[in-house]
Amino acid sequence: MQAEFSAALLDPAAPHPADILICGGADPAHRFGIYRNNVIVALIDALADSYPVVGSLVGEAFFRAMAREFCRQHPPRSPVMAEYGGDFAAFIDGFPPAGSLPYLGDVARLEWQRVVSWHAADAVSLTAEDIFHLVDDPVALMRTRWEFDTSLALVTSPFAIVSLWAAHQKESAEAIDGALTDIDWGQPESALVLRQGLEVMIMRLTPAEAIFITELRAGCTLAEAVLAAQGASPRFDLTLTFALLLRSGALLEYSIAD
Amino acid sequence: MMASPAGHLPTRAGIGLKPEHFRDIIDTTPDIGFFEIHAENYMVAGGPFHHYLELIRPRYPLSIHGVGLSIGGEDDLDAAHLDRLALLLARYQPESFSEHLAWSSHGGAYYSDLLPVPYTAATLHRVCAHIDQVQTRLRRTILLENPATYVEFASSTLAETEFLDEVIRRTGCGLLLDVNNVYVSCVNHGRDPLATLHAMPLSAVRQIHLAGFAEAMDDIGSRLLIDSHGAPVADPVWELYAVALALTGAQPTLLERDNDIPPLSVLLAEASLAEQRLRQRCAVSPAPTFARAA
Helix, strand or coil, X not given: CHHHXXXXXHCCXXXXXXXXXXXXXXXXXXXXXXXXXXXXXHHHHHXXXXXXXXXXXXXXXXXXXXXXXXXXXCCCCCCCHHHCCCCHHHHHHCCHHHCCCCCHHHHHHHXXXXXXXXXXXXXXXXXCXXXXXXXXXXXXXXXXXXXXXXXXXXXXXXXXXXXXXXXXXXXXXXXXXXXXXXXXXXXXXXXXXXXXXXXXXXXXXXHHHHHHHHHHHCXXXXXXXXXXXXXXXXXXCHHHHHHHHHHCCCEEEEEECX | CCCCCCCCCCCCEEEECCHHHHHHHHHHCCCCCEEEEEHHHHCCCCCHHHHHHHHHHHHCCEEEECCCCCCCCCCCCCHHHHHHHHHHHHHHCCCEEEEECCEEEECCEEEEEEECCCCCHHHHHHHHHHHHHHHHXXXXXXXXXXXXXXXXXXXXXXXXXXXXXXXXXXXXXXXXXXXXXXXXXXXXXXXXXXXXHHHCCHHHEEEEEECCCEEEECCCCCEEEECCCCCCCCHHXXXXXXXXXXXXXXXXXXXXXXXXXCCHHHHHHHHHHHHHHHHHHHHHCCCCCCCCCC
């Protein structure tokens, strides 16, 4: 019975389960439709909560129609709804009606990372005091490897995803429209996503900063990461970037390579 | 506050803990009997949900209410989900854990809704096996909530009240009596709410839920109620609640509101209406004991 019932929940063309009985003569299909509606609305609402900027970029009606398609094809695989919708960006990439907004999928990737960072494990970050002694020992400092907070992630795109996201944090529709007109959305951008205390921050990184953090996260030493970053841009500023990571609580531990 | 035996919710009114109200609760420490959370919302590694619950939990009794175990499911229980649940319960040590007589998962997909089961011998066997498994894994007695339903099944051979009575008899679980669900289901299926309430296994009631419904209409123009949790408790549900209290004695009572969530003060005011009825009940007489229906 539940195979038949669940298949019909997500397929409006499927007949309602034959076993359904309504006393008093009401239409079983109408009653079954309540479950159909409850399910799809709950799933779409969950996506709308996770992807407010995608919703704002395409408008509510388009968003809900797109989300409905996604939910029917990809129902949740777990009752933990915080985990639902991680593959929405890939779906958007392949959703022809959204083809005129090539950045939409990457904006979704950024919003999803925001959700993931929001719920990431708590940890105690290093402070300036913890690493003060390293400043006096530049040789050791350059041999350090670093462990990052689990809420930290980079999202890199050929489009101006951070600017698009930031524009939608403004208070009024007029302010958002104003900010959007100034954006060259074809500009590549990288985002640093990180939970700081109870808030998730999204910051724009230069390409060199993104390379630096990517290398460090891959287990490279500070010297190796600096070299890679300088390869991308000779103007890479180690002090500034490192201070940003430290100040934002991105670093949990370090070790000194032999 | 009323004293409560260790390990039990107080016989007071409680409300759902909503993220919108976290700060307000910490700042004002409102006088409320208990808070309730939905287990699945807290099955995340860290962040604000755990931060605030860790602050609020020591100050209030806690009820954890599961919505995703799919106890009525034809599939085996999701062992990973049961493990997550055991971890959550170990961390927050709630005074009560409850789940639903419903299914929500099938074939690996989760439908985010409480779906109805036919009341048959096969369902009974499966539900009891699932509850046994849950109670064994969690090492505690759970409460099972009667559902709000929009359809019934031709294959059903038992009344819902008979089915619940049998589940309770076989598994030893308690009944979470959702008075709004009794009313909603009775209206939707043309039954008498009062008679249905009387037929419930009332001696097993350990907690009561109250909520608001939405009014819709059937295709034939008759009244159809949706268990929306998005409105104040309706008058006929308050009346049914008063009868329920007369039959079961004072019970911990949750005011559920999961949609269109108003300010904390509005929920507290509604909870105080339940507390008035609880106090009236306490002042009248101790709970009568009821022989279980044969």
